[in-house]
Amino acid sequence: MAATSQRRLVNPMLGTYFGIFTSAAAGLVLVLLVLEQLGFSDGLLRLAMLAGPIVLFIAVGAAGACREPSEYFAAGRRVPAVYTGLVLALSALGATGLVGMTGLYFINGFDAWCIAIGIWAGFVMMALLVAPYLRKHGSYTVPSYLGRRLDNRLARIVAAAVILVPMVLVAVAELKMGAYAAGWLSGWSQGLVTQLLVFAIIPMVVLGGVRSLTWSNAGQGIVVLIALVVPVGIVAALETNLPFPQLSHGPVLRGLGRMEAMRGVPINIAPMLGLDFAGQELTVLANRIAQPYISVGPISFILMILTVTCGIAASPWLLPRTVCTPGVYDTRKSVAWAIVFSGLVLISAASVAVFLRDILMDQVVGKSPRELPQWFRQLVELGVAGVKVTGDRVLLGEVGFKRDAVLFALPIAGGFSPIVVYMALAGAVAAALLAATSAITAIANVLAEDGVAGLVWSPPAGMRVNVVRLALPVVAILTGWIAIFVPADPLDLALWALALSGSSMFPVIVLSVLWKRLNAFGACTGMIAGFVTALLAIMAGEAAWLGVPGALSAVFGVPVGFIGAAVATRFASLPDRHVLALVRDIRLPGGETICDREERLQRLKQQRSG
Template sequence: MALSHRTGYVNPRLGTYFGIFISAFVAITLMTLILEGLGVGDNLLRHAMLFGPVALYAIIGATASTRTPIDYFAAGRRVPAFYTGLVVAQTALGATGLVALTGAFFMIGFDALCFVIGGLAGFVVMAVLLAPFFRKFGAFTVPSYLGRRLDSTTLRLVAGGILTVPMLLVLAAELRMGAHAVAWFFPISQTLCVMLLVALIVISVAGGGMRSLAWSSAGQSIAALIALLVPVAIVAVIVTNLPLPQFSAGPVLRMVGRAEAAQGLPIILPPALAFDIPGEGLGPIAKRYSDAFGSIGPLAFVIMTLSLLAGIASSPWLLQRVASTPGVYEARKSLGWATLLFGIAMLTIGAVAIFMRGYLTDIVTAVGPVRFPEWFEALKAHGFVTVSSDGRPTLSSFNISRDDVLLSLPIASEMPAVFTYLAAGGVVAAALAAGGAVALALGNILAEDIVFGLSWSPPQPTTRLTIARLALGTAAALAGLIALVAPTDPLKLLLWAIALTGASTFPVLVMSIWWKRLNVFGAVAGMVTGFGVTVLAIIAGEAGLTGTDGALAAAIGLPASVVATIAVALATPGPQKNIMELLRDIRVPGGEVLYDREMRYERRAKAQRP
């Protein structure tokens, strides 16, 4: 099969560069570990583990600055499949997923698998239905693709306005969770933490845009993966003698299951649409880990899986990364890497939850008088856990902070403090990677599709990049303001954003490739209907008017979008011949990048005008 035209060559020294980065990151960790053993003050250890890696990310981003639009918006279309897949997986997970889903697995067990299945299915659907064709088209943003695909600046503006809302929600969620992680290092105000993260994102990304983001976020993703894998692998060796927690947590889970049955943890049979996920703050262990559908009903489990599938597959902050790969083959391959790495991360998160439950189970199953170990008292001192019983504690008498389960495991296993700071630093890295990706995608939409959305002819490169950088800073600052003035649970913000994206964008994106009859009227109607219905469903759900959680709003919004798109498209004139020819070119994997060709035609026509 023919491959798409390549616009750049992959740097053969990338492996060397990131080998140096990994060596520097490991050296910082080992040196801090040695200093801790020598009795150096804890404050110095915190500074080293937070600001050492952050300085590396900032240096990578700042040194990748550029003055050319193709580098700023698409990294020159020469980011290899592995690095693209690594960053896509980490961006989809983000700090919110890394922290909140660990706590969700700990508290509701099996029911949290809907997030795993939905995420993996989203990558598969993106790889099969969307990513290769989006890469062949080569647009820098999703609204630009839709507008050019159906030859409508109105659709471009509508799509840009609609997609701004979920992207602000995701960015606000990442900033809030990243601020929570920074507060693990130093007890400073959330306002200062958010401002620090906004500044770091702008410094790391503004100079080179996608080029800076591609390499700085690759380093951040590697750091986050190391911070997630290393502490739990050490715990697995301590508990099971095997350094593979994803596979060796089974015996611990069986032990936990027997203790849960002996402790009398209830088997809950909720309604089909129940969606009782743990929120911020302290909460009890809700159910037995291995029992299915105790907190999330069977129908809600399916709805959430499909909502995540649609939302992740059509996420503008993820699809944008595909345009930076060298070709269609690499775009497909990058989603394969993303699926693998996302699956490994989610399996590891589940292992963290199992081992943490195992440590608490050891307390309640001990023979004789109950004596809380030192690590438990340390968790209580930090406010990560409380006991609601004055007598002999049971598993149901523990109240755990959802967003501190990941950090609690190194403390519970009595590791050196450096490993606790390593885990916290991994969350900061994840927040910077995901936040940078969303901020850049949102800034590009504001600049390309809102400011210059009424014209297909691009402005001068200097003006174009200046406006894009200003839009990036504006997007990051606005999201920071939302994170401060609307302190909603970051996991809820993420789920609302995914529901809005899936309901408003997924049907139109899929039909723009696979349905020839789609026209601009149907696309606008579908996006507006899906977005509007989903917003109303979220508001009604959170207000208790529908009896369902607002995170399930895509169950109404997505079908409404499909019906509106098809009905309006069939009731209005069909697409013109040039649009049909463009669709035919999109479906052919070989040849020139279509967006670059269209922009060249625009520049040529502009130069020939008197």
């Protein structure tokens, strides 16, 4: 006997709407290409490329205005699996993943795969262990889920306090990376562009909450995919006759290996626990691109995979997106789509790095300093590349690149129109907006739902939405302020955020589904122990007190979280009978979504009493 569910219909016009959106975005690029040929000023073209997509995103977001809580917090649970997968993948990567990972592939070569593998494995864990059960429960934030599952307000507040830290780190990292790309595109200062991004984010999400967020994010995802895949596709077609760089960069990579061997590029194997990813500064290209374990040791490689896996599987800024699908089956499918999209982005990023290295080896390395090509001189003038020649020929070890400039250097090196470079920059801005709005909305929802409205178990619907509408601009401005004034590498911030969210949330969320006995005392102990351990390990790693780098702190945090939760649970009483019934209900995909049922019953009660 199949249990009934309250599935809602997906809008059949979605494909048409996003077809129109994609045409508008592509049309903007084509019009700007024409205007560039007609001799319009460069400043105007840059401004149009920055503002055009942002205006489109704000229009899509504002069109999703709503007041009903199930619409405002879960987009009416009508988001198809493909769209959810797209926004999940790009919220997990963001501009930090897109821009930073391309740079890491270029500078650190093979070793960057550990982060990519961690992201895919994290989504696998999410699909198997976490997302379907959270979808069945249907709560709008992770602390609300834990609060209801553990039947305890303190656990809800502890979870909210603990997850705020990684979410703020992600929002700050994304705003910083977005400001880097938008600053390059507009020529304005980082402070000014960060403020502009913040004031673009507020109208984008404040009117419709998660509904606005979902549909503007889907638009941003489409822009990111176009801006990433088109330039590298053209380069691949020119170099390999195949416009599929993801599959065709293999022979180029092997050719690079042969050239590196001929030019005597050294192989320096990293220590077992070494982790030396390129920072934001100019970094010398000292490694062979396909040689493993040169900047990340073999043990660090595996530990980094596990850290990112736990961080992604339990990340509190991604999990609320999985409850917006029409059902549990769609949630499982959406995470599978997230792996497909993140794979497309990460393998395209790797191919960008391989093609740029190939052009560099071909046109710069081995040449005399007087013969350097125009595109390389342009990159040096921009301050994103450098060369210090000691002999009469340029060696690979004498060329330096800035990690975050690699993605935008490929269209410059390919000799494309400036509009293609601006398109790549606009793609990075869209990725930053996507992940930043995701994190900022998640923070505002946690503050409003678990901080303010959570103090009352059944707050009125209007109050819930209004509190978030007040919280969103405050959170956006505060994170923007931190992004302007706190100097830090966005990639470090993102890796710390994953380590912290993995350590504090992964053990408790997984146990909350798999272990009926888990009680509030155990969960609070697990969350706090995991979080504090990871935080201390990050500080010790950064101060070089510990042999393990800070980015791998989840190696300590996750086991401590599991042990803390398991041991402390034994010291407290068994959960009540209704909590056990709730866990049994969460485990069944069929039946009405638990939160929707509670809201429906509450409305009925109010109608009867009114």
